[in-house]
Amino acid sequence: MExxxxxxxxxxxxxxxxxxxxxxxFPMVLGMSLLTYAVNLFIFASGxxxxxxxxxxxxxxxxxxxxxPQALVLTSIVISFGMTAVMVMMALGAxxxxxxxxxxxxxxxxxxx
Amino acid sequence: MSHWIIAPVVLPAVLGxxxxxxxxxxxxxxxxxxxxxxxxxxxxxxxxxxxxxSAGPEVYLLGNWPAPFGIVLVLxxxxxxLVLLTAMLAVAVLLYVIGTGWDARGRHFHALxxxxxxGICGAFLTGDAFNLFVFFEVLLIASYGLMIHAxxxxxxxxxxxxxxxxxxxxxxxxxxxxxxxSVTGTLNMADLSVKIAALPEGDAxxxxxxxxxxxxVFAVKGALVPMQFWLPNTYAxxxxxxxxxxxxxxxxxxxxxxxxxTLMFGPDVPATGTxxxxxxxxxxxxxxxxxxxxxxxxxxxxxxxxxxxIGSMGTLFLGMAxxxxxxxxxxxxxLVHSTLATAALFLIADMVLERRGTDTLAAPRPPxxxxxxxxxxxFAGAIAIAGLPPLSGFVGKLLILDALRNTGPYVLxxxxxxxxxxxxxxxxxxxxxxxxxxxYESPPxxxxxxxxxPARALPFVAVGLLLAxxxxxxxxxxxxxxxxxxxxxxxHDPRPWIDAHALPQEEE
Numbered sequence: 001m002e003x004x005x006x007x008x009x010x011x012x013x014x015x016x017x018x019x020x021x022x023x024x025x026f027p028m029v030l031g032m033s034l035l036t037y038a039v040n041l042f043i044f045a046s047g048x049x050x051x052x053x054x055x056x057x058x059x060x061x062x063x064x065x066x067x068x069p070q071a072l073v074l075t076s077i078v079i080s081f082g083m084t085a086v087m088v089m090m091a092l093g094a095x096x097x098x099x100x101x102x103x104x105x106x107x108x109x110x111x112x113x
Numbered sequence: 114m115s116h117w118i119i120a121p122v123v124l125p126a127v128l129g130x131x132x133x134x135x136x137x138x139x140x141x142x143x144x145x146x147x148x149x150x151x152x153x154x155x156x157x158x159x160x161x162x163x164x165x166x167s168a169g170p171e172v173y174l175l176g177n178w179p180a181p182f183g184i185v186l187v188l189x190x191x192x193x194x195l196v197l198l199t200a201m202l203a204v205a206v207l208l209y210v211i212g213t214g215w216d217a218r219g220r221h222f223h224a225l226x227x228x229x230x231x232g233i234c235g236a237f238l239t240g241d242a243f244n245l246f247v248f249f250e251v252l253l254i255a256s257y258g259l260m261i262h263a264x265x266x267x268x269x270x271x272x273x274x275x276x277x278x279x280x281x282x283x284x285x286x287x288x289x290x291x292x293x294x295s296v297t298g299t300l301n302m303a304d305l306s307v308k309i310a311a312l313p314e315g316d317a318x319x320x321x322x323x324x325x326x327x328x329x330v331f332a333v334k335g336a337l338v339p340m341q342f343w344l345p346n347t348y349a350x351x352x353x354x355x356x357x358x359x360x361x362x363x364x365x366x367x368x369x370x371x372x373x374x375t376l377m378f379g380p381d382v383p384a385t386g387t388x389x390x391x392x393x394x395x396x397x398x399x400x401x402x403x404x405x406x407x408x409x410x411x412x413x414x415x416x417x418x419x420x421x422x423i424g425s426m427g428t429l430f431l432g433m434a435x436x437x438x439x440x441x442x443x444x445x446x447x448l449v450h451s452t453l454a455t456a457a458l459f460l461i462a463d464m465v466l467e468r469r470g471t472d473t474l475a476a477p478r479p480p481x482x483x484x485x486x487x488x489x490x491x492f493a494g495a496i497a498i499a500g501l502p503p504l505s506g507f508v509g510k511l512l513i514l515d516a517l518r519n520t521g522p523y524v525l526x527x528x529x530x531x532x533x534x535x536x537x538x539x540x541x542x543x544x545x546x547x548x549x550x551x552x553y554e555s556p557p558x559x560x561x562x563x564x565x566x567p568a569r570a571l572p573f574v575a576v577g578l579l580l581a582x583x584x585x586x587x588x589x590x591x592x593x594x595x596x597x598x599x600x601x602x603x604x605h606d607p608r609p610w611i612d613a614h615a616l617p618q619e620e621e
Binding site: 020032046047069076082090098105 | 243247250253254257261264265266267269270271272273274276277280281283284287288290291292294295298300346
């Protein structure tokens, strides 16, 4: 299972970085979303991988899984969701204002302000 | 336990929603409440500074959960100093915004401004690594809104770039936090400090990876080469007063590096040693050179100031690299100075842009209204940022040079600082003479490009306040340096900081 999770995180990160480097608004939004999925899985795995165990201490002292990464993942999902929404809005605004969706800023339009 | 520690976070956090919900349509009311709130923040931070300098680090337990389990805020001299710096800068920027009417050019300026203050103050005060991430996101999301305030195509595109860069940085931050958690099982900074110091040999590789990831994340915030690419476009295209407020945001990165690498990854920790200092040193040298050469090559005044900000971050990190109490004291002095000087220059650049219609340095344009006064302000700001006597930039650079002399080989660092200062002086002199001097040689335009706005006093008061801060720092350099030395000693001795948390002893 370790290999499965590790390679999944690796592949998602790789795809995300590739998409971000495309330097167009839409692939970049997708790439950033993939990167945040990868990091969420990574945080989840930081509490050690285990199956069929509750994330709370039980009175009989049975085995449990670390609940903190799950709380951290919740926070990180909420934040990355909000950030993605902001980025989509800004990219849309930039596209509507300038008529193209390139991310890099070379060329004559750099000097206008 | 004093509840005032959380006030710098709660006050803007309450004020922001109030402004956006209740005062949405009344700009005057927004201005009054925003200014009153920021002045209150200033008063609170002065009180916190007084409290922090008379006593040791104080811990505030949120929800009264004991230390490693709940989130904590920690007030010590360093965090109190930076919160005060933020509040001072915020007051000046807010006066400028109200004076020039920047807040009327778009919506929700004051609400975003308050959220920005909340994020910055929170980042300085928190004692929990994950909570630091959350406050980073708060200050970033507010800064996205502020950066594209008043809109415009170029500004929006620079904003998309800025978001993309910082989102990637946040992702790295989360990777670093998860790595640290998987090794140590805690995210409380004091607890981390204890756990990392006691780490077995086998886990050293992972924690080193986390340390480097943290360094990269904070380097993005602090615009350390090669992570500085977001800064020139963002600062040059953001509204002038927003760029002035952002002057303290690069310092959040510097603060985080100082805090993390003295508290958790200190030089006597066997797992990490001093490898990050070896990374920081060449990166800081490059940052210094890139920034100062950028001053000489910049095509616009705002871009010139942005490169000056990068250059001053280079000086700052170069002083920080040895991680010794003496250099840290000098660095803290320089940090306060460079924040005020950069902010003042951004405001002056905005004044020029407003009157001249463009801030390009390609060709002279006819003289602007109040040419003499603005030229004098620019002259003072340029002297401060370049580090010429008599202003505090000179004192700050001298202190850093002197401190570097006592901490090992210094020839390279000295020559870098001195030569790049000369380059900066040349670049600033060129810009100043072209903007204010050669203006009289260029033929007057047949029709003025714009009706000149009536001269208002408030923007000049705002810039004057920042410059007065620089003068005060110069005049009071002795007492301030004494205070900074005690602060640096406290930063480099994390024991009281950790003890204040009253962590439970390990039972094993």
